[in-house]
Amino acid sequence: MTRQSIGKQGEAKAKSYLLEKGYSILNENFRTKLGEIDIVIADKDSIVFVEVKSRRTGKYGLPREAITSYKQSKIRKVALLYIKKYKLEKRKVRFDVVEIFLDETLGDEFWKVNHIINAF
Structure with missing residues (x-):
């Protein structure tokens, strides 16, 4: 399984989890020149920007550790563009992370999901 396919499958798993x-x-893979937001959801009166990180092993650390302060800054800037585009200035905003862990020893069907609310 390639890194890109792990990422796409992780995003699909995160979407299923959030729907459950x-x-x-509200939106998936919102792209601008500045970057992309994986998933945008509504939670009561808040707009939530969700970054999804998937990993096969813990060899390179936890998925959330890949979301550096630089990456957080980019996500915030893209979120601001989203808010302006859809005229959501009056809504509360939050940033979540959904970590997806694939345990290859148990096969491609075994996934663990960790939803970090208000991650940054």
């Missing part, structure tokens, strides 16, 4: 938890998906 009752969140409404």
Whole structure:
């Protein structure tokens, strides 16, 4: 399984997880010249920007550790563009991370999901 396919499968797993938890998906893979936001959801009166990180092993650390302060800054800037585009200035905003762990020893079907609310 390639790194890119792990990422795409991880995003699909995160989307399923968020839907199961009752969140409404507003947008997926919102792209601008500045960058991309993986998933945008609605949670009551808040708009939530979700970064999804998937890993096969812990060899390179936890998935959330890949979201550096630089990456967080880029996500915030893209989120601001999203808010302006959809005129959501009056809504509360939050940034979540969904970590996806694939345990290859148990086969491609075994995934663990960790949802970090208000991650940054």
